[in-house]
Amino acid sequence: MAAVHTVTVVHTIAELRARIKTFRRSSEQTVGFVPTMGYLHEGHASLLKKACAQSGLVVLSIFVNPLQFGPNEDFERYPRNPERDLAVAEAAGADLVFMPSVEEMYPQPIRTTVSVSGVTERLCGASRPGHFDGVATVVSKLLHIVQPDQAFFGMKDAQQVAVIEQMVQDLNLDVEIVRCPTLREEDGLAMSSRNVYLTQDEREQALVLSQALNKAEAYIAKQAVISSKALVDLVSSHIRTAPLADIDYVEALTYPTLQPFETSPLSDTIVIAVAVKFGKTRLIDNLITQVRK
Numbered sequence: 001m002a003a004v005h006t007v008t009v010v011h012t013i014a015e016l017r018a019r020i021k022t023f024r025r026s027s028e029q030t031v032g033f034v035p036t037m038g039y040l041h042e043g044h045a046s047l048l049k050k051a052c053a054q055s056g057l058v059v060l061s062i063f064v065n066p067l068q069f070g071p072n073e074d075f076e077r078y079p080r081n082p083e084r085d086l087a088v089a090e091a092a093g094a095d096l097v098f099m100p101s102v103e104e105m106y107p108q109p110i111r112t113t114v115s116v117s118g119v120t121e122r123l124c125g126a127s128r129p130g131h132f133d134g135v136a137t138v139v140s141k142l143l144h145i146v147q148p149d150q151a152f153f154g155m156k157d158a159q160q161v162a163v164i165e166q167m168v169q170d171l172n173l174d175v176e177i178v179r180c181p182t183l184r185e186e187d188g189l190a191m192s193s194r195n196v197y198l199t200q201d202e203r204e205q206a207l208v209l210s211q212a213l214n215k216a217e218a219y220i221a222k223q224a225v226i227s228s229k230a231l232v233d234l235v236s237s238h239i240r241t242a243p244l245a246d247i248d249y250v251e252a253l254t255y256p257t258l259q260p261f262e263t264s265p266l267s268d269t270i271v272i273a274v275a276v277k278f279g280k281t282r283l284i285d286n287l288i289t290q291v292r293k
């Protein structure tokens, strides 16, 4: 159970560190950390609940990180609702909510960044240049500030999890990365803060993403040999049945190494990852599955 029962909001790195230090001095229990960009939904709450079940102190960060947005992306209009976020955080059991300003996180000029190679070459790494440098830099800073025992990340952002795991391994960070399943709306759409941008028509047509991934799963269950091209064709052609869908990528890769394969992947696990624009809104989703039983 959480050690502190009402949520405490902290805006500075110094105060957050002091509060975590006080907790560490008085408790043998672990610190769990959930980094987010806010506009919390049930997917975020599921990460917090998992953290609460495993940790004595749960720290949530809410920070829309300018470093991971490209110049033509949605940093300015990214949805924000701090009051509602605090209510969701409290209901899900968070103890400390860290809401720093951009100046607190990045006193100018930015001199040091973190860049992970390999797993960032494809998917969002290719279509959002610089995105994962921004993610790795902010997550590295947050992990150094919070020094959690465990940090919880959603598998909706499967490439992000691969990048963070690689960074933690390469920089010998003393934290366990906990992979958390994707929460979906009743009709299958993966929960995402950006879903709020969708018009009614776009929201309806966005269902093709989870439908296409379900088709891929059914196909894989029937095949002795998995063909990457067949998977990509199957998923892409279903997505194209939605007139408003504009495909950014559909790829089948090994996971978490994110390498292409033709038929029999060397890894036991693969990801079929999609990024599709509906109007101005870019949504991602994926299916991670075992190919060797």
Ligand SMILES: Nc1ncnc2c1ncn2[C@@H]1O[C@H](COP(=O)(O)OP(=O)(O)OP(=O)(O)O)[C@@H](O)[C@H]1O
Residues within 6 Å of the ligand: 035, 036, 037, 038, 042, 043, 044, 046, 047, 152, 153, 154, 155, 156, 157, 180, 181, 182, 183, 184, 190, 191, 192, 193, 194, 195
């Ligand atoms: N549907 C979901 N189920 C489980 N975890 C999720 C879900 N959506 C996001 N998360 C996780 O919550 C954490 C914070 O993500 P973030 O604040 O970017 O939310 P988001 O809904 O993914 O937003 P965006 O719309 O910007 O992609 C990440 O680890 C992310 O993977």
Ligand SMILES: CC(C)(CO)[C@@H](O)C(=O)[O-]
Residues within 6 Å of the ligand: 035, 036, 037, 063, 065, 068, 135, 138, 139, 157, 160
């Ligand atoms: C991990 C993260 C909070 C870093 O800004 C962000 O990329 C997100 O919300 O997934």
Ligand code: BAL
Residues within 6 Å of the ligand: 037, 068, 157
């Ligand atoms: N959840 C990923 C954050 C981003 O799209 O920038």
